[in-house]
Amino acid sequence: MSDAIKAATLEYATRLGDDAVVLGHRISEWVSYGPFLEEDIAYANVSLDYVGRARMFYTYAAELADDGRTEDDFAYMRSDRDYRNLLLLEMPRGDFAYSQVRQLLADVYYSLVLPKLAQSKDERLAAVAAKSVKETKYHVRRSRDWVHRLGDGTEESHKRTQKAVDQLWGYTHEMFDMDETEQLLADNGIGVDVSKLRDQWHKEVSAILTEATITVPEDSWAVRGGRTGYHTENLGHMLTQMQIVHRSHPGCQW
Template identity: 85%
Template sequence: MSDAIKAATLEYATRLGDDSVVLGHRISEWISFGPFLEEDIAYGNVSLDYIGRARMFYTYAAELASDGRDEDDFAYMRNDREYRNLLLFEMPKGDFAYSQVRQLFADVYYTVLLPELVQSKDETLAAIASKAIKETKYHLRRSRDWVLRLGDGTEESHKRTQKAVDALWGYTHELFDMDETEQLLADEGIGVDVSQLRDAWLKRVTDILTEATLTVPEDSWEVKGGRIGYHTENLGHMLTEMQIVHRSHPGCKW
């Protein structure tokens, strides 16, 4: 592996880890606040799936960095400008409909992304993707069912779900952006050309939203910047809460 490819793979693994840990933390914020006990349990399980995925990506990033850092350093010792997650994942949990719509967008995204990443020439990335695919099937089944129930439910649930779709839609464009790092890895057969996945994602999401009696928004606005460290204020607040114990007791093991 050349130095350029190694550096790009390190960045790529870190990005994927950031996506997973940020979304995993957001999901965990619903634990004990779900509409009923089974949902509290489900939220815990889904959150752990994402946190486990983040650990694998961060461990690989630490291996590539070879500078003494470990998975905890990647998760807890970087500030918001050093994080490279997609903006969609850092948005606050909002109400129940908001979180379920965001989860649907994410689950469909991983449904089209992970089968491509499994084909990676990088055996570690392919192995992580292979494990994550099994989890994503369950995640999508759950988020799809909830969006259908909320969208085609009461007048209030429909209104809240449509509002969530409209509020989050502009953040979905960033899911399919490519920069030089990702293009280099895609050309090398290591990363995924996500720009080629939007049509499949859009069709799947459109079918679900239509079935839920929801309207697909027009592409009238978009927000980007997460991949280069430009984030909303929400990420800084989230990281303050997520990192406080580790930063308060540096080097502590338990």
């Protein structure tokens, strides 16, 4: 592995870990607040899927960095400006419709990205993706069913679901951007060219929203910055809660 490929792979694994840990934490915020017991359990399981995914990506990133850092250092000892997650994933929990819509947008995205990443020439990235593909099939089914129920449910649930789609849609464009790091890895068969997946994602999401009687928004606005460390204030607040124990007791293990 050349130095350039190694550096790019380190950045790529870190980004994927950041995406997973941020969304995993957001999902965990619903535990004990779900509409009924089964949803509390479901949210806990989905959150653990993402946190487990983050651990695997961070562990690989730490090995590539080879500078003494561990997965905990990547998760707990970096500031918001050091994180490289997609902005969509850091948005606040919101109400139940908001979280389910965000989950649908992300789940369909990963249902397209992960099978491609599972074909990576990098065996570690491919292995993590292959494991995550199985989980994502369940995630998509769950979020799709909930958006159907909420969008085509009561007048109130429909209104909240439509509002959530309208509020989140502009954050989805960033998911399909390619920079030099991702393009280098895609050209070398290691990363995924996500720019080629937008049309399929839009088609699948639009079909689900239409079935849920939700209007698909126009692409009238877009917000970017997560991949370069420019985040909303929401991430800083989230990391304060997520990192407080580790930062208060550095080096502590249990």
